[in-house]
Amino acid sequence: MDTRTADELPLSQQKTSWMEFIKTHFRDYGMLLSLLAIMLFFQVVTNGTLLRPLNLTNLVLQNSYIVIMALGMLLVIVAGHIDLSVGSIVGFVGGLAAMMMVRWGFDPVTTTIACLIVGGLIGAAQGYWVAYFKVPSFIVTLAGMLVFKGLTLALLGGMSVGPFPVVFQRLSSGFIPDVFGGQGFNYTALFLGAASVAAIIYFSFRSRANQLKHAVETAPFGLFLFKNGLLAVLVIAFCYLMATYRGLPNVLVIMAVLIALYAFVTNRTTIGRRIYALGGNEKAAKLSGIKTERLTFLTFVNMGVLAGLAGLIFAARLNTATPKAGLGFELDVIAAVFIGGASATGGVGKVTGAVIGAFVMGVMNNGMSILGIGIDYQQVIKGIVLLAAVSLDVYNRKK
């Protein structure tokens, strides 16, 4: 270990070369590179089908609810718990939405709000046992999984209920309309893409300037430019492709806003920091004045709301609620978070990792379906990828 104190360490030493920086931060970028590699692979073997605008849109729509739930699951897992019930909550809330709109005649807005509240209440009910009664979350949410799977069946009477009002369907099948009135090309999509790139670059420059001012170790400037440039190109290219089809799906915008929000909450806010401390060492967190019980409770409430939202999106996408909706989603969501580098013992994990993990699973699902690989072997391959990703992460961490 370096035994020098702060004043002895020359600043010049804190400048690192490209290679060193990449080496030390490999874990941060490793997952992203793997995702890009997987995408490239499927792009080649599917003869370019993967990145066709239509398929790209589908990819987003198919994975939005997994990504959204992964955000909540990340917090739950970082806090040192697990939630197995999210798939059942998706089914139940979807069913509830269907009954409310189709059978009981509520309007979509009331329904949406009510369903999100119900999701939150379900999360609260489970979080209560976990946080205050100290029942292991695995057990509580396993119970929840059975309860809500059963309640979904009971609620829907074993039948599929639909279709939904058009306004509600737009939640999943709608696109951001083009305010510039482009013909066959959605300028709004490109504009939004450019705007978010500008925002990203502005914020990363600002934070870099701040870091330099305080003499924090920063990425070499070249690498910094390269990273931001690459990100800008990817986002613009993506938006361009989407623009040539129907523009940006509503769901994508919801998802992007949520990702940004959760990334901010986990990185920059006191509540985010406290969740990491809680998962890293609950006793130390408690003795530092953190209300660990309430925080645990809130992460489950949050998970419930997001699962409710995912339930609405999934129902809207199918335009019908079925008793089988949401079956097995919890596995995809949990896998996404772990592929994204979260630790099963809590305290470690990133929003960006979870999102990338979700897309790794999503791209593989999608790519293998295009290739015509049966659902049987798809599962085998997904399982192996999960194990491989996490083993690699464990290995890297040991080094």
Place this chain on the structure above:
Amino acid sequence: MNAILEMRGITKTFPGVKALDDVNITVQAGEIHALVGENGAGKSTLMKVLSGVYPHGSYSGSIIYEGEERRFRGIADSEALGIIIIHQELALVPLLSIAENIFLGNEQAKYGVIDWSAAFARTKELLKVVGLNESPETLVTNLGVGKQQLVEIAKALSKKVKLLILDEPTASLNEKDSDALLNLLLQFKAQGISSILISHKLNEISKVADSITVLRDGGTVETLDCRAEPVGEDRIIRGMVGRTMEDRYPQRNPKIGETIFQVENWSAYHPIHAHVQVVKNVNLNIRRGEIVGIAGLMGAGRTEFAMSLFGRSYGQNISGRVLLHGREIDVSTVEKAVSNGIAYATEDRKTYGLVLAEDIRKNVTLANLDGVSKRLVIDDMRELSVANDYRAKMRIRSPSVFQETVNLSGGNQQKVVLSKWLFSDPEILILDEPTRGIDVGAKYEIYTIINRLADAGKGVLMISSEMPELLGMCDRIYVMNEGALIAELGVAEASQEKIMHAIVKSGRR
């Protein structure tokens, strides 16, 4: 005399660091060989090389044991030859019985079927040897730390130990248990078992050791022979720190003011056994700029008292009043206690003090995140400058504040814990065993920090099992036994004898 063990020119490098640099150590057959050095001097690494945790090939140099060069591939190899290491963190399974623990991995079995009566009989014999009067069926979790330590030793004996290595065996033992353990080592010595004893408690070492090897910064400094003439503590310290330590406790001119903190009739009951009163009617006070100690044996209820006071973190049915500047304050949750100006630095840094996977920066601000944030949003740069500030002020040794605390030495970890509590800006700081497991040099630094706090007008309540430390640091000492304060001594009149006397007298009642 013949050597049972000779380690020659051991060099072990980790990426970027040379942990051991040409270390030589020779242990004679049937001696107690002490290994001393500051934290990070390489003692544990050396023992890991010896026991095969770092297998042959991962280090350079040679190990000659019982006259032959050995190349251990793992712990199993070294254990087979009778080299048994007992780690600082005990490796017992709490919910298994003593017998099950002793024969774990070495079961008294035929064809995989355990012969329980043989195991119990053998356990009884072993327990008798180590002087532990417990049934072999007792679960380890029901034993105190001292007794668990004895179980570990019994376990080592069951493996036909020839060279016993003890890493800080008395760190969490009270004096009585420590003495018992040291006597046991002397007994083993008489039976021809050699031991290597790693300890920070130099008085114990000068009591039992036949020779002492001093490590500093990964190298051997010297080997002292205690048989010819006794080696004093000061002599050992000089070797460890490379300088004479004139005074182990920094000078301070106490400027004591009015009473700022009072605890009245504080009582608490055991969290599970509701009828057991663990803290009994404690009344104490602390004045401005005063360092007040609580002495007592392990299990006297000192930590329980402090934790029940600090946001009811221990026990149930807690009653009593806490007054700060003459006004009663609410300490019913940790958050309230902290915001009312109380801080408690725990005795167990790793379990209760630090989030080990997180860096210094995040640990320092954990108890006062509001101090670096605006409307729930953390100001990264302010946090960083706070952390850097404490790193420099407390002389925390690390490449940067982004170092994960798990990689810090005990002394530096303790400095991080102290930084955390200082940043919460308390009026009263309760320090529970602030220097446990910390080397001499770092202890001095911690003492200096404590003195600085008192000089800044804070009140310090210091719990310690090391009486010299209390006598050296405190202005006033309370003595606790069985949950009650039984004596109060000004530092001028206090002595180890008086404290022990008070404890023994109250125990007899």
